Amino acid sequence: MAVRIKFYGALKHEIGIDEVEIEGQVETLREAVNRIVEKLGDRASKALLSEKGDLRTGLLVLINGTPASLMGGLDAKLRRGDEVVLDRIEMIEVEGGGL
Numbered sequence: 281m282a283v284r285i286k287f288y289g290a291l292k293h294e295i296g297i298d299e300v301e302i303e304g305q306v307e308t309l310r311e312a313v314n315r316i317v318e319k320l321g322d323r324a325s326k327a328l329l330s331e332k333g334d335l336r337t338g339l340l341v342l343i344n345g346t347p348a349s350l351m352g353g354l355d356a357k358l359r360r361g362d363e364v365v366l367d368r369i370e371m372i373e374v375e376g377g378g379l
Contacts, residue, residue: 283312283358288367291339294327295320309343310354312364328366340367 282301292298302315313335317325330336334354341348342365348356358364 283360284363285312285316286363286365288365290370291327291366291368294368295324306358306360308354308358309341309348309352309356309364312358313354327368336368338369340369341365 282303283306285300285302287295287298287300297320300316300319302312302319306312306315313328317328328336328339335341343351343356343358344362345365348354348364351357
């Protein structure tokens, strides 16, 4: 059994697929992200990583339904059979006028 990575929303369209499985040993979220980038190339790298190599701002990452930020962020531990969900949260500012 592999670690399953699911992409949603704009991130799914930017990367070009909705799901990928990572076979073999994957111990942390950082390792999983690196394997995704190796497997999918530049599109995944630009969509997921900042220039510093951290996750881009605005990404929502869940591991088995729990926010990765509560589990150690990129250092969160993964086990075979885990499901990682990635989505991008985008805010739209709305300005309005008076009466």
